[in-house]
Amino acid sequence: MSHIHELPKAYVPADAEAKWYPFWEENKLFHGRVNPDKPAYSIVIPPPNVTGILTIGHVLNNTLQDILIRYHRMRGYEVCWFPGTDHAGIATESKVQKSLKAAGQPGRDELGREKFIAKVWDWKEKYGGTIISQLRKLGTACDWERERFTMDEGLSRAVRKVFVELYKKGYIYRGQRMINWCPVSKTALSDEEVIYKEVDGKFYHIKYPLADGSGFLEVATTRPETMFGDTAVAVNPDDPRYRHLIGKMVKLPLTDREIPIIGDEHADPEKGSGCVKITPAHDPNDFLVGQRHNLEVINIMNADASLNDRAGKEFSGLDRYAARDKVMAELEKLGLVIGVEPIRHAVGFSERGDVPIETLISYQWFCNMKELAKPAIDAVESGKIKFYPERWSKTYFHWMENIQDWCISRQIWWGHRIPAWYNDAAGEVYVGMEAPSAPGKWRQEEDVLDTWFSSWLWPFSIQGWPDDTAELKYFYPTCDLVTGPDIIFFWVARMIMAGCEFMGEIPFRNVYFTSIIRDDTGRKLSKSLGNSPDPLDVIAEYGADALRFSIIYIAPVGMDIRYSNDKCELGRNFANKLWNCCRFRQMQGEVSDSFRKLNADPSGLTADEKWMIASIDAAVGSIETAFREFRFHSAAHELYELVWSKVCDWFVESEKVRLRGGEAEKLQAVRVLDYVIFKVLRLLHPFMPFVTEELAHSMGYVEDGESIMNERYPEPGEDGVFADAEIVKYVESKFALVSAGRALRSNCDIPDNRKVRYYIKAVDAAAADFLNTEVESLKMLMNASDVEIGLADYDAAGSGAAPSAIGDIGTVYLPLAGVIDLDAERAKLKKQRGEFEGWIRGTEAKLRNERFVAKAPAQVVEDAKRQLEELKQKLERVNELLSALD
């Protein structure tokens, strides 16, 4: 047999990766076509930000999608994975600003709108493909011909269409409302873009003097600098301490204004002094109070959160925090400070800028979500859309049932400009897909839309909507969505609403929420902490398959993952194990005729071969179930166990006997190995695409120019003809006996490399018959010079007593030519006897318990009885062994 193509000793991932990804891509193997002959399976990628670089989070997310895509293709679906990137308005705009600044070039404000946007496009063309090329390194089978960007013309058209339709329905409106303002990005934000953090602050107690000079009110606030916007002080109308003051005026310190004392239930007598300053322009609650009492709304802030001239000359232009200190200093001088106490309270931070946001009154565009939410709630409630893990639906319902209007306008330039035009002279507003005629009279809205206003259309805009495309008919709704729970509101919920509203159909059927990845000490991964590994480094060091497999293997369902690069050793070692398994097979000769279908007489298979085939079939069943339930890690564990333990540790080792035997034996062994290995490669392909493709070719299972990704995925129950439950049990008992025999050797300090003799006393004639067929296998597995099988007790007369161990189908002895520590052996057996007796007592007690016998299922009782019998037999055997030592 020629060994021309002998594989290298270890798997070299870089070679396979460099070879196969271009092959797949050039042969358009990832391309999804509208194909009525097949069922469709589609996924839309959660579009990464163009500014993004690949993180471990992306690796997990995209590996899962890739597994689903490759699995379904192999299961006979026409699959399409729609990829693309998101323009990420605020993030990209600030990134480009930073890069302009770093390059010493004129920034956004100097350039003006058009030139700045041109710069952003330049940047996007140059760097926006980074994450896409990094995804390729991972092996993702995206249909790159369909790659889209959320600001492509087609997608922009979808955005405008949606805006116009929602405007016409009256859902989208422009209004003056309390919004979240980011002083760094200088734009409004949606509620979802505000992150509340507990911070240490101060609670300031201040005197507001009564205008009539009769005293003062004590107000408590965490934000004294907003006092310039105060237009009232509220007390609770039922609060006897202050009730009589309602209607009087207080002098607002540091100003020449007087403001009224009002009665409003917003004032909580239990909190602070029971008096609360009312700043309608800068606090959501105060705004409502202001509306109830017709209070003036005084905005005292500039866009950058410095105070404006409504705060008076001395404070105008000061940053909010500087102003706070100065206000307190001035109040101190006036003797108006009662005290300051530390307080821990929640402060809203902007998601992107990571600075405290301001709440303030502003004209913005909003979308009323109430009606949109209804069918979207129903879609999940009715089970049309399923969440995995299911519990996220609770989070979803809670948010959806309390959904607020969505602030969709942003005061930035990079994004979809709102398709609204103002005719100032006539005081008219026009909203439409295109600019109105007579452009001179109309000026377009300066604001752009929230980035998510394009993302929420992704599942259909990416397929050509609003055109009625063949893709939409075939691939929509998509099947599975894989994303992180952190964007359930931002994206998932809104996509469901948009799908129901504009397509009249849910956008996807299943949503799998991935785990959040942390470092191995449990901290969130972040750039600033420097604990965010670069997946490309990992791929270079361990290989893409190793990274993919490891992260799936360690990712528990619905829990955080503790990740560190060294965890990838698991995947690397596993790929190498698989590699060497194939390498070993290849050393046995050319590929056989049995890698797809086993060409063998079922009755002619050895017990081990039947066991192997049954084991792989069982694993296929578990994997199938795991896929159905989105339990990817259990599929990975199943495969690991199958390859490493079942195939390599037991089957290959045992089968070496036959591979070194006669021609017929060898041929059959090789056939079974081919059959098993090709199944394993196909089972593993979705998880480890590179090494499996490489091996499928070098083993000769897949022709040049073809790909394993187009092979059929093994299905459970394919091998019923080889099934034999009795034999499987015997083989497993044989392996247990082997382990026991090895332990005897180890306990006697006999080196593994020294051949020894064993004697096995079979429990009955059937077991003896079976074991007699397995002598060569036993010799191989136990590294024995000889294994004698018999029904008689071990004959101690010739060579003295021997250490022994009890198994289900026999007792294995290790005769040692006189070197046995009788005391140790007795102690071991006595210990074992004690254990057996304990279990027997327990089982007997159970069986004597009438309620157990009456209430437990018959099967359980039967099992207990059988166990008792087996235990008693084993006990008897221990006793025999003990008496033999005397």
Added chain:
RNA sequence: GGGCGUAUAGCUCAGUUGGUUAGAGCGCCACGUUGACAUCGUGGAGGUCACAGAUUCGAGUUCUGUUACGCCCACCA
């Protein structure tokens, strides 16, 4: 203030509908470089399943409460 999640071996985690003696990987100890693999093999040590109750013939698994940690939501001046 509400909601959710987690607690099992030194570490990271499995443990499907309650059913003998609770598993894996890594780490640790001992032995082994036999012609697939030292990215390996064989054997071994290591756990009163967070705590307290309850249900049950039987609880790591179900229920209640407690503790600890984490996350989400909420207008706490």
